[in-house]
Amino acid sequence: MNTTIKFKIDGREIIAEKGQTIVEAAKANGVYIPTLCNFEGLPPKGCCRMCTIRISNRYMTSCTTPVAEGMEVESDIPEITDFRKGIVELLFVSGNHFCPACEKSGNCELQALAYRFKMMVPRFPFLFPQKGIDATNPKIIKEQNRCILCKRCIKGIKDDEGRSYFAYKNRGNKLEVVLDEKMGKEITDALARKAMDNCPVGSIIYKELGYYQPIGKRKYDKKPIGSEIEI
């Protein structure tokens, strides 16, 4: 059976495997669709809406939508670019993001996307929400001011029995991601490091290892986000 699928993104032909998502297929073909809550190896959950695309006049998230023969995807068009920039701005105003003082600066995907979309001043008013910092865990700091609630830690950091170290709490604009107190005490160094690396922003900080990579030599200091994919 033929498992190859052909479709188009912004008029460009993409060759994909059946079962791939649009994001995966785009990446394999050198087309960058910005993502934030998506993380390779974890089941996608369209939380951030960043990878929104348009197919037959309907908005879909490309991280959750499987490829289909002949479909025409619109991605890099002014309307959608503006939506994506709007999302970056929403995430900035709904948290407290002070990039120069953040350990993740330069490795932060939110910051990198803000640069990519040339965000100057967000169109929305800053909300300056009151949020806390949970530093009670011996290995991890959970900085709620920076959390963008993407679920990557919830999905990715689990113990051998499949129990999550992190989970949501509350709903709506009171939503938070919290770390399990008991399980968190037992977390291994490796998993705590992984949790920090999983986090797209500086909300999960591995303790006692500040600035191990100097600012200026970090991932997005040299090249804008997405340039590793684009051809």
Next chain:
Amino acid sequence: MKNEIITITSKYQDDRHRLMDILIDIHDLYGYVSEADIELLSERLGMSEVEINETITFYHFFSRTPRGQFNIFLNNSITACMRGHDLVKKALEEACGTTFGSVSQDGMFGLYSTSCIGMNDQGPSAIINDKVFTNLTTYRVMKLVADLKSGKSPDEAIYESTGDGNNSDPYVRAMVFNNIRKRMVILDKDHIKFEVVRSLLKGHSPEEIIDIVENSNLRGRGGAGFPTGLKWHFGRRVESEHRVIICNADEGEPGTFKDRVLLTEFPDLVFEGMVIAAYATGADIGLVYLRYEYRYLYKFLNHILDKMRKEGLLGKNIAGIKEFNFDIRIQLGAGAYVCGEESALIESLEGKRGEPRDKPPFPVEKGYLNYPTIVNNVETLATTVRIVKNGADWFKGFGTKDSLGTKLLSVSGDCKFPGIYEVEWGTSIREVIEMSGADDVQAVQVGGPSGVMISVKDIDDLGTTELMKWYKPSGMMVAQKTFDRKLSYSDLPTGGSIMIFNNKRDLLKEVVMNFMDFFIEESCGSCSTCRNLPFIMKQKLQKILDGHGVRKDIDDLLSWGKIIKISRCGLGQTSANPIVSSILNFRYLYEQHVKAMADFDNVFDLEKSVEAANSFVGRKANFHHA
């Protein structure tokens, strides 16, 4: 304490998918879930503590802190506010000696606000320890609280007689009224119960039943309008060990209460519809997701299910049809509007927070516990019974070309006769206004937020994008000049909520603000857009109402309203509608408030901001900027 929790979890085989039931049982015992309970649950269910907390903190009727002996959940829908909600609220605070959102010092009363509880035609109403109290006034509140203080139970306090029809059934005993104003075919009292299952199914193959429903062009009555026959068809196609029929009785759209009346007066019809759907699709598992607010119907509905089992209408070889095995269980929700969205409902049924799923896959492919699942609204299921009995052609005799049959409307607000009206599709807003005895009407809100519909061209390749043509009805605020518009899928689609506002109402300050609060309160919070934008847009509207608005603020609202369309589910996608549709239909209301000349207003008013300090120190500051 420990033993009690273990008894509860054992009752549900320590199954994490039954976490909702487990938590409801714990609340019945203790009123809240303590740290120690969570620890024990985590051991028994093999989940981390934060995972259990995730479910608890999602639902309005669950609590992590002790609640009162009597917990009063006062409904804050717009129509309740129009009928004295604020006075009732104040009276409750005074009588109970505590403020909303807290428990009185003696631990006797907990006061809480809650979104629409399906009693818009008899508000303000409140739920007290799962019992509903309607038509509240300050006088009734004082009497009620005094009764509770004197040792009466809420049940005994329903002294002012119970409501009409089955509301007085010994299994219900509720102070709720049906207010049925107009009956046609669905609300027809003279039907023979379970006639279709008993005598008609046998003569038809499942495919034939689906054909009848498909030919009738029945579309889902939950708001999204998906063709029911097609949905059944899909549900049948996927190979699976089990198949599930879910009756969506979450009825949370502000202003709807018709499912409540159907469940009260025609529960047999709803359950019969489920049995028919099961026969047609080959389902063996039946679930009713009943919103917590309707818990007072729980015993009554279970009693009917028991009767059906005894009469061979549920269980094995139903109605003598070999190998037709199907049973129904009622699952209670716990207070979350978004759980009416079918995939969020399924998550909730699995014991999780009600966060909608990404589609594809659709529930008909992978739903409850990954089995193919058909979710239908209460009214849809009841309608299928009539269709199978009388035939598709009979059904086509009602309604318009694109919208066949009748529809139950829940009419509330400024009118003489709020209640349930069964009308043919194609009825105009003007006719509804006349029927309900409303005059001096300023605006009519048709349909709240609702789901998403797909229509599928090629049923052999479910899941590919071209197959999903969404259709999105949305809450609409209709102005006078358009009262001749008709209720139909092509003009004004609706799940049945009709709210009428007269000319004395401040549409922006009262109505639109109330709707925005609803969306802010009920968002599941998963999407970056729906979590943040309704709040930001409400702030902007407040800015305008405070007299700080400029023209650009109105344009900003329209353009921000577009971004929210990329949210995952119908809740987010429609959450800007109160603002957007009121700008489109009532722009002059906005323009009255904004400054015509100014281009910019940053809201900051130096003189005002030091006013309090000035009066405190008793002198006037000198300003140098003017």
